[in-house]
Amino acid sequence: MNKTLFMSGGLIVPALLLTACAGQKESVSAQKPLNIIHIMTDDHSYQTLSAYGHALGKLAPTPHLDSLAAQGMLFRRAFVENSLSTPSRACLMTGLYSHQNGQRQLGAGIDTTKTFFSEILQQHGYQTAVVGKWHMLCEPKGFDYYQILWDQGEYYNPEFKSRETNGKYVKREGYATKLTTDYAIDFLEHRDPDKPFCLLVHQKAPHRNWMPEEKYLHLYDDVEFPYPETFYDDYATRCEPAHTQEMRIADRMTMVYDLKLNGLKDQSPYKDEWNVGGMQASIDRMDDAQRRVWEAAYEGRLQEFLSEKPAGDELTRWKYQQYIRDYLRCIKTIDDEVGRLMDYLKEHDLMDNTVIVYTSDQGFYMGEHGWFDKRFMYEESFRTPLIIRYPGKKQGLENYDLVQNIDYAPTYLDIAGIEKPSYMSGTSLVPLLDGETPEDWRQYLYYHYYDYPAIHMVRRHDGVRDSRYKLIHFYGGKEGQRDAVNCNELYDLENDPNELHNLYGDPAYKETQDRLQQQLDRFRTDLKVDEF
């Protein structure tokens, strides 16, 4: 635990900061607490941040994010509590699990009486800002500056609202990822330089339906991306929910909306697809120049589809290629914009007194198990990318400790020298940043997904993970009725990293199963979980 050393201009300075940085960098002023920049994208998979070394990242590098990782710590076991946007954002803002902060599902629940860490920082003299996707079902609390997108936000010419627009969302010309960076820089330009700041840069990209910036519409046109090992998972050993989800590329990824073949929108069977009007609405928002470039780019895809007429497995593979290309094009702009923000920080001497965090609101399936989207406690959606660059700490480290999105609020308070309120469930990550794991660091993580019935039809489940094993419990529906589910899965991530072999009930794993079950029961009791 950091100790408060002294007060400076009403601000508390953490002892750790002073010891860690003493004599290292003159510009890490002992008088001023560190600034904080939390960059959070929406649905960015760790598989596509090239510092993680996965196949997709190798073909579509993210040099600016990799450089950030090289200057800081790359977390390889960073997770969310509930793999969905608003719940993740509520975990971030409160340091609480979903059932504690109220935001269990996508569209409902936040308990607005809960304190946001931004409010606490503000009370302690920080200037606070949030730009981009807010997506909480309440007004921004504890922010001096905000420029937030409406709901999920649009990629092209999106609506933003700020203090100046009197509660109205106003359409802005441009591409969301770049506009969001513009607003981040606008805040930095106009802040009071005598105060520390905490800036949340929340990108909408690369959220569905993965609409790239004009200049990248042809990037990766000639690249054939590799298929994940589990692309043809038949869910043979799994419980029912893996079979009944609605997020398979083969039968749930749509031609018009997801793959942008707008020319098919009036034809059967495509006119009955999910959200068929969504693509047209997105095109209608574009100005003439944007629209011309867009339509020319996807005309090529349409012609390829019409001439090659892929079907069956060939069609699934074709869809996968188009999906991955668009997704990675969106990532390319994110990487550029992280670079642009870093350039600004360098030019304004802010690198040595600003903690920079990069993460996503959850992970995403890049075809693993045949899927897109998220929600499940399987690794690709449970895990997120996480990089922390902390001035004065060792660089280029990798971390394997279990960390979770409820840890951000306590971390940011810790950086500001503010003691964690006792009600917060998360734990500050600052002690990990020297590369040593504190002896009492957590051995288990708790996960809980609630959003059923809902789009993609992933059943409710909770579960526990340690450094090697994972136990998942699917539940819900009335006993005896058709949709009732009450089923468990156990995975050994060391021997089976793809989570293909459900070991639940296997006598060879009885001891592990009992140990994880006991831990799950302990979480449910200690955290007063009220459904499972």
Ligand code: SGN
């Ligand atoms: C939208 C998407 C879904 C996605 C949810 C939640 N459909 O509903 O595919 O799972 O958001 O995403 S779309 O047609 O509107 O794109 S989250 O990131 O906000 O949790």
Ligand code: CA
């Ligand atoms: Ca998301």
